Amino acid sequence: MNGSKHIHLIGICGTAMASLAGMLQFEGHRVTGSDAAAYPPMSDQLAALGIAVGQPYAEKNLEPRPDLVVVGNAISRGNVELERVLDERIPFCSMAAILHDEFLAGRESLVVAGTHGKTTTTSMLAWIYEVASRRDPALAPSFLIGGVAENFGTSFKVRTTRTFVLEGDEYDTAFFDKGPKFLHYFPDAVILTHVEYDHADIYADLAAVKTAFKRLVNLVPRRGRIVAFDASGNVSECLERAFCPVERYGFAAGSHWRIMNMRHEGAVTRWTLTRGSEDFAELTLPMAGEHNALNATAAAAMAAGQGxxxxxxxxxxxxxxxVKRRLEVRAVVQGVTIIDDFAHHPTAVRETLRALRGAYPGQRLIAVLEPRSNTLRRNVFEADLVESLALADRVVLAAVFKSESIPLNERLEPEHVVAALNARGxxxxxxxxxxxxxTSLAPRLREGDVVAILSNGGFGNIYEKLPRAISAAR
Incomplete structure (x- = not known):
């Protein structure tokens, strides 16, 4: 785009869309947006940037007429703003397309992909480059992260340097482009953390998910590199036709990057990382959980290979x-610790609860889950969800978010999950x-309890309401 434009984003409060809004503003464009509802952390970031957000969706949000509209992938036909865009032929595009055309072209694109761990791993990789840039300014990264990275206090940064670190989402691109967003990014190198069945609203089965990741692998040039998790047969299958070097990471004896002698010390994790047959580094991470050590190892491997x-x-x-909303301590009230985590899949729930068991040994762990993601609202993962939640000492489930939008024969029944958990004690x-x-939980909590609130949405502002209720109950 030549010159300053008025760009309007429909669905601006999504993590990637809010980041794009800030990037476009940084480039000198006038940015506005709209959404059905805004909630932290992205609403806070947009407010700090001074970007106006119209709520709810309405035709008046498109006044004055923008030069370009970016349509978020959650927006479908029937949205009043989208209908006006189509009726009046206002130019429009997807988030992924404008990201590539305006920010990635001509840069080295390092894409972090996978069913789990993308946001944290992307944040780690960007922070590694940031620290390295203190000695070599040419390494200062541009980045786009699907969450607010605490080290930066933002989810994006745009610089004139070569490296662009970004989270590669396998979710679809827009109502007019049903392919995954990451296929727009044409990566020079990829981290592949995991491949598992997810996004049951757009992928029919695991085979369809694997096809998407195989296409991503097929985009990496011969001169590029893939750093991939070593303990997933699905990942291995997706890598079979890679044309570039592949380096596996994890705990397996034959992996190029191997975690050795891992120790958990409360909320701190330490391990020895080997490269090939040689020790590479002694690493310390101020986070709990085996999954976070794996995320850090992937970021370290990618950065080391890039010099x-x-x-x-x-x-x-x-x-x-x-990262905000990743094992984030939101409050400690009357000795009760309240944790916020962006749980979107039974595997994410399991790893979060495992990490909290390690970080808070011997303390009662209460899991409070809102089935909100398109995956968790479906019964295909019911048995897996029971297995994951069974790691807690007590579980509370909310009703399925917007349950009416899920066909009855596909819809998760929280009562089934609860019955199975009670049967297991x-x-x-x-x-x-x-x-x-x-109202129910606050009076029952006692000093030393850890409450894990698991949701990928605003969850009725429970993060503020529960601490207030705990204080009032004492």
Whole structure:
């Protein structure tokens, strides 16, 4: 685009869309947006940038007429703003397309992809480059992350340097482009963290998910590189036709990057990382959980292979501050610790609860889950969800978010999950919404409890309501 434009984003409060809004503003464009509802952390970021957000969707949000409209992937036909865009032939595009054309072309694109761990791993990789740039300014990264990275206080940054680190989402691109967003990014190198069945609303089965990742692998040039998790047969299958070098990471004896002698010390994890047959570094990460050590290892491997000094990698991981809504401590009230985590899949729920068990040994762990993601709202994962939630000492489920939008024969029944948990000796209950959960749970909590609130949405502002109720109950 030549010159400053008025660009309007429909669905601006999505993590990637809010990041794009900031990037476009940085480039000198006038940016507006709209959404059905805004909630932290992206609403806070947009407010800090001074970007106006119209709520709810309405034709008046398109006045004055914008030069270009970016249509978020959650927007479908029938949206009043989209219908006006189509009626009046206002130019429009997807988030992924404008990201490539305006920001990625001519840069080195390092894409972090996979069913789990993308946001944290992307944040780690960007922070490694940031620390390295203190000694070599040419390494200062541009980045786009699907969440607010605590070290940066933002989810994006645009620079004139070569490296662009970004999260590659396998979700579809827009109502007019049903392919995954990451196929627009034409990566020079890829981290592949995991491949598992997810996004049941757009992928029919695991085979369809694997096809998407195989296409991503097929985009990496021969001169590129893939750093891939070593303990997934699905990942291995997706890599079979790679034309570039592939380096596996994890715990397996034959992996190029191997985690050795891992120790959990409360909320701190330490391990020895080997490369090939040689020790590479002693790493310390101020985060709990085996999954976070794997994320850090993937970021370290990618950075090292791109020429980042090992000293910068060690320093960056030791000072990494996580991502908003990833094992985030929202409050400690009357000795009760309240954790916020962006759980979107049974595997994510399992790893979150495992990490909290390690970080808070011997303390009672209560899981409060809102089935909100398009995956968790479906019954295809019901048995897996029971297995994951069984790691908690007590479980509370909210009603399925917008259950009417899921066909009855596909819809998760929270009562089934609760019945299965109770049968296994894990006390569990279903309560209608955040207010009912707060009213029931707050008086029952005691000093030393850890409450894990698991949702990928605003969850009725439970993160603020529960601490207030705990204080009032004492």
């Amino acid at each position: 980042v000094p090992v000293t910068a990698i060690v320093e960056a991981l030791a000072t990494f501050q996580s 894990v006390p569990a209950a279903v309560l209608a919404d955040a207010d009912a959960i707060v």
